[in-house]
Structures are given as C-alpha cells and as structure tokens.
Amino acid sequence: LAKTTQPISMDSYEGQEVNITCSHNNIATNDYITWYQQFPSQGPRFIIQGYKTKVTNEVASLFIPADRKSSTLSLPRVSLSDTAVYYCLVYNQGGKLIFGQGTELSVKP
C-alpha cells in the first residue's frame, strides 16, 4: 500500500518561513494534493489544495513539482499559533485516500 512520507517534527521561530515537504511517489494521476492542520483535541482543518505548480491563499503556499511525487507546504512568517501538526492528503494510484503521518511543527518565541 503506497504511503506518504513527511518529517516527524520541525522547529521554527516566530517570523520565519517554514517549509514542510511530503513525499507521495504513488499519487493518483488526476487527483489533488491537500494539506490539513490539526491542533490537539480537534479534527484536522483544511489549509490548501493544489494539483500542480504553485497555489497560494491567505495562509499558505503549496509548491508541486512537475512529476507531482512530492509537495511542499510553505507557511510565511509563522507565529506561535501555527504550532500544530500538519498533514498531507492524497489519493494513491489504487484509489485509496492516504494521510501522511504528520509533521509536528513547534514555533518558539
């Protein structure tokens, strides 16, 4: 069963840019890549979604190379409130919906 791979944890300081990469070698051809944020004792919350190249919204950017085997979530100028776990979500070529194991981001003052 194909899986996605993310760094387990990352540390950053307030005001810095944070980039979290997810590897998804077996991604389905026609499906999007989605990123979610999760705080303790809450369900995940949608951040951003893209198919290829670059997508930007008010909270993040998503970079997807041409082969789509990875994606990078970019959080500009993080604050303490961005401390959370970040997950990528894709469909694999078998049609299965796969969450990554999550990256625990810790933002320090």
Added chain:
Amino acid sequence: EAGVVQSPRYKIIEKKQPVAFWCNPISGHNTLYWYRQNLGQGPELLIRYENEEAVDDSQLPKDRFSAERLKGVDSTLKIQPAELGDSAVYLCASSLDPAGDDEQFFGPGTRLTVL
C-alpha cells in the same frame, strides 16, 4: 453554520463490550467519512459514504466494525466487540462534493479508551 457534530466526545469501555459513535455532518454535505486516528499518526480512512452508499469500505475491519448512514444524513459507527487495540480517536468528516478531492470538514472526534 454548525460544523460536523460527533458524540460522545469521550468513551471508556472494557474490552469485549460494544460501542457506537454518532456523526451529524454539515447540512447539505453528501459525502461522509469515518477515520480512525491512533496517537501520533495521521487519520486512517475506515469508510466513505456518498449519500447512503458506502463507496469505499475496504479498510473497515468488517469482523467487528459496522457503519450505517440510512437516510444519507447522519451516520453511526459501531464496534462489537471492542478490543484493546481499538483505543483511538474516531473522526467523522463531511464534504459537499462527491469528488474525493473536495475539502473535508472534520468533527472534534470521539476518543475511545478500551480497558
């Protein structure tokens, strides 16, 4: 607008007992998902409904787990009998569009502890 509602929020049972979780999705959302999330891991899809039809239940342990969404609105996930390894957070999510890529809205989850 109300979000996805789940109940109970917490449940503690002894092994071999049955347990049920309830989910009410956002009004108008046709697609409903049940996930299991173990500590320190990402959510794992158990079953996905489009309206009242289960379109993906390949990862649902059917020997002890069952789910239903009779009228295409709210849903119940049941475990009978529960095992120690079933301790986890059970998340329900819903989305508007049947397409699998649509943004999912998650409930707060039910934390199950099996003793």
